[in-house]
Amino acid sequence: MDEFFKALRHFITRDLVYLVGGGSVVASFLYTFDRLPTPNDHVVVYLLIAGISYVVGYALQDGFSFLPGFTTTTPRTLNRYQRFLYERYTRTRWEEIPEATNFQQVENALRDERQTALLERIISLQQVGTTVGPCWLVSAGLLGVRWWFKGGGRFGLALASASLFMGLVLAHLAWVRAGQQAQYLSRHEGKG
Numbered sequence: 001m002d003e004f005f006k007a008l009r010h011f012i013t014r015d016l017v018y019l020v021g022g023g024s025v026v027a028s029f030l031y032t033f034d035r036l037p038t039p040n041d042h043v044v045v046y047l048l049i050a051g052i053s054y055v056v057g058y059a060l061q062d063g064f065s066f067l068p069g070f071t072t073t074t075p076r077t078l079n080r081y082q083r084f085l086y087e088r089y090t091r092t093r094w095e096e097i098p099e100a101t102n103f104q105q106v107e108n109a110l111r112d113e114r115q116t117a118l119l120e121r122i123i124s125l126q127q128v129g130t131t132v133g134p135c136w137l138v139s140a141g142l143l144g145v146r147w148w149f150k151g152g153g154r155f156g157l158a159l160a161s162a163s164l165f166m167g168l169v170l171a172h173l174a175w176v177r178a179g180q181q182a183q184y185l186s187r188h189e190g191k192g
Contacts (some may be wrong), residue, residue, distance in 0.1 A: 021135030022057030028139035032146040064134035086179040129174025136167035
């Protein structure tokens with residue numbers, strides 16, 4: 001039963017993020033083209049939207065990871081701006097990570113439940129930034145198109161602007177969390 005709850009927890013922290021991020025894009029797309037579902041629509045429509053949302057969230061997370069400003073990996077180094085964000089947020093200095101560090105080996109060697117839980121929290125928060133951040137940036141584009149071509153007044157502009165702002169914030173926080181993960185694993189190398 002304990003394994004079931006662990007699997008459920010991982011589903012909630014990982015897969016629910018894909019649904020939220022992808023759902024934001026799907027909802028923005030449907031809103032842009034005035035195709036939002038109605039309460040009278042069959043439940044199958046909502047299940048299909050949920051499935052599409054999951055795929056969109058996953059695809060955007062991994063697709064954006066090809067771009068230099070987004071990462072789903074554990075970095076060995078940060079550029080000056082990323083280092084500034086990391087140091088500003090954590091109030092600690094970034095330390096370069098040796099090439100010999102095997103992140104996967106360190107992650108596998110962590111046996112202490114508290115330490116593992118801390119690492120999982122960092123990774124989960126990084127995933128929120130790397131999934132929902134790009135999704136909200138795409139949503140901002142869709143909402144901006146609707147505002148530009150269909151009008152939408154201040155609300156439409158505010159909605160697109162808020163989505164853009166939050167997408168950028170989440171993308172920046174993802175770099176901070178990636179840096180925290182790298183530093184954490186580097187510090188725990190050989191201690192497993």
